[in-house]
Structures are given as C-alpha cells and as structure tokens.
Amino acid sequence: MSVVHAPAKINLTLEILGLAPTGFHDLRSVMIDLDLADELAVEVTPDAMGIALRVAPSDPLVPSDGRNLVVRAARAFLEARGSAMGLSFALRKRIPTEGGLGGGSADAAAALRALEAIRGLGIGDERLLAVAASIGSDVPFALRGGAAMAEGRGERLTPLAHPRPLWVVLVRPPVSVSTPWCYRRWDEMFLGRPRERRDHAPLTDALARGDAIGVARNMFNDLMAPVLDAHPQLAAIPRELVDGGCAGAQMTGSGSCFYGIAPSRQAARQAAARVRRRNLGRVWVTRTAGEG
Numbered sequence: 293m294s295v296v297h298a299p300a301k302i303n304l305t306l307e308i309l310g311l312a313p314t315g316f317h318d319l320r321s322v323m324i325d326l327d328l329a330d331e332l333a334v335e336v337t338p339d340a341m342g343i344a345l346r347v348a349p350s351d352p353l354v355p356s357d358g359r360n361l362v363v364r365a366a367r368a369f370l371e372a373r374g375s376a377m378g379l380s381f382a383l384r385k386r387i388p389t390e391g392g393l394g395g396g397s398a399d400a401a402a403a404l405r406a407l408e409a410i411r412g413l414g415i416g417d418e419r420l421l422a423v424a425a426s427i428g429s430d431v432p433f434a435l436r437g438g439a440a441m442a443e444g445r446g447e448r449l450t451p452l453a454h455p456r457p458l459w460v461v462l463v464r465p466p467v468s469v470s471t472p473w474c475y476r477r478w479d480e481m482f483l484g485r486p487r488e489r490r491d492h493a494p495l496t497d498a499l500a501r502g503d504a505i506g507v508a509r510n511m512f513n514d515l516m517a518p519v520l521d522a523h524p525q526l527a528a529i530p531r532e533l534v535d536g537g538c539a540g541a542q543m544t545g546s547g548s549c550f551y552g553i554a555p556s557r558q559a560a561r562q563a564a565a566r567v568r569r570r571n572l573g574r575v576w577v578t579r580t581a582g583e584g
C-alpha cells in the first residue's frame with residue numbers, strides 16, 4: 293500500500309484575461325501549495341476488478357462513487373495505459389470542500405502520482421499531465437505542486453521560486469460558492485468591458501525573496517468581485533484578518549475561503565483568534581510550501 297499527500301493550494305494572484313472559445317476562461321494565476329493536505333492510500337486488489345473508494349470522515353459533499361475525482365482520475369489513468377485492474381483507495385479529507393482550495397484536484401493528482409509510482413504501471417510525465425488536464429483545470433498544478441504561474445485554463449505551468457514558507461490563516465465561511473456560477477457572474481459583470489492588465493511581477497518578486505509583507509501587499513483575485521457582490525458580509529473576513537495582524541488578506545480561487553498572509557507565527561495565531569471570536573467561519577493556521 294502506498295500513501296500520498298494531497299496538499300491544498302491558494303491563488304496568490306488570479307487574473308481573468310477573457311472567455312476562450314472552449315467555454316473556459318483564460319487565466320494568469322500564481323498558485324502555491326499549503327501544508328494543509330488530504331491523505332490518499334492506494335492498494336492494487338489482484339482478486340477484484342473495479343475501483344473502490346472509502347472517504348473519511350464522511351461528508352455529503354464528497355461522493356465516494358464514480359463522481360469522485362479520485363475515481364475519475366484512476367479510470368482515466370488506466371484508460372490511457374490500456375489496462376484494467378482492481379484498485380482500492382482510502383481518502384482522509386482534511387481540506388474543506390467548495391472552498392477554492394483545490395481539494396478535489398489535489399486528491400485526483402494524488403491518485404495519479406500514486407498510480408504512476410507503482411512499479412511497471414507508469415505512463416510518463418507528458419501523458420500524466422494530459423490525463424491530469426482532462427480531469428480539471430487545477431489538476432496539472434496539483435500534480436506538480438510547489439509554486440507556479442498557471443496560464444491558459446490553468447494547465448500551462450511555469451515553476452516559481454518560493455524559498456521560504458509563509459504563515460497563512462485560512463477561513464472557511466458558512467457559505468458555498470459554485471465555481472461555474474462564479475465565472476458566469478464575472479462574465480455578467482466584466483466581460484467585454486475595458487479592464488487594466490494586472491502585473492504579477494511585484495508578487496512573484498516578493499515570493500522569490502521570501503518577503504511575506506511584499507507578497508501580502510501585491511495579491512489580487514479577479515473572482516473576488518462577483519463573490520463579494522453576492523455575499524457582501526464576507527468582506528468582514530479579510531478586514532478582521534488584517535486587523536488581527538495579517539499583512540494582507542483575500543479570497544482563494546472562486547471562494548468561499550479567504551486567507552491572510554501573516555509576517556510571523558504569532559501574528560497568524562492572533563489573527564486566527566480574532567476571526568474565531570467573531571464567528572466568521574472555521575479557521576486554520578497553516579503555511580505555504582517552501583523550498584528551504
């Protein structure tokens with residue numbers, strides 16, 4: 293049996309360039325892994341066919357049948373390889389769902405990495421990346437991990453230097469946001485209107501210096517406008533995170549999670565305590581990936 297980590301991600305920047313003919317949006321987004329991770333165990337079951345999945349703790353938002361991205365990724369992998377075999381997965385969920393943290397994508401990528409690592413089963417990096425992209429826009433990043441600039445639909449990745457882990461306070465408010473809804477609302481509000489191009493360089497430079505304050509001051513997310521328009525009460529979360537000691541705060545992905553970047557562990561804990569006192573949602577203190 294092999295066990296693989298499936299880290300959550302946050303988007304430090306997210307710029308929407310427009311709507312592509314595929315129906316997906318062209319993006320530029322700096323993404324980075326967090327310490328917060330699901331755990332996926334996989335076993336080949338020689339006596340059985342088919343793909344079995346157990347999810348713990350059970351959650352109505354996480355199916356354990358063929359709709360789960362772990363099962364879809366495993367099916368796509370076996371199809372790409374032209375093999376049939378029995379597989380049994382056990383998924384321990386820690387990443388909150390429907391939060392913009394890429395939890396489902398992380399689980400799918402973990403399944404692909406686990407299968408690729410089984411002796412004699414590998415399909416090679418290029419095909420693995422193509423299978424990942426067929427499962428979801430964030431799966432290619434989840435396969436590579438670390439920090440990267442994602443472009444296109446999210447599948448074109450350029451690794452970024454990220455020498456120091458940064459302290460992160462994560463908040464999951466009691467509101468779910470559907471990703472397709474969020475993009476549709478963005479279209480209604482902004483598509484075809486003049487917009488300024490975003491500059492990602494101040495953020496990527498700060499990230500490369502390990503400068504938490506520089507990162508925090510240069511974050512942005514184009515999908516925050518439609519979410520705050522529909523749920524204005526969520527604006528209290530970044531405000532309280534900053535008042536509590538974070539150097540900057542915003543939403544990740546299509547929400548509904550918000551996060552703050554803190555200059556120290558102590559500042560992160562203070563900001564977390566403040567958000568908990570105000571009952572704004574579930575709160576975690578975690579860190580971004582770092583090379584050092």
Ligand code: C5P
Pocket residue numbers: 315316317318319427428429430444445446471472473475
């Ligand atoms: O690829 P994924 O299944 O994660 O995307 C979920 C939905 O998010 C898509 O069906 C689409 O509505 C929207 N999306 C988009 N442009 C992207 C990524 C996602 O419009 N680049």
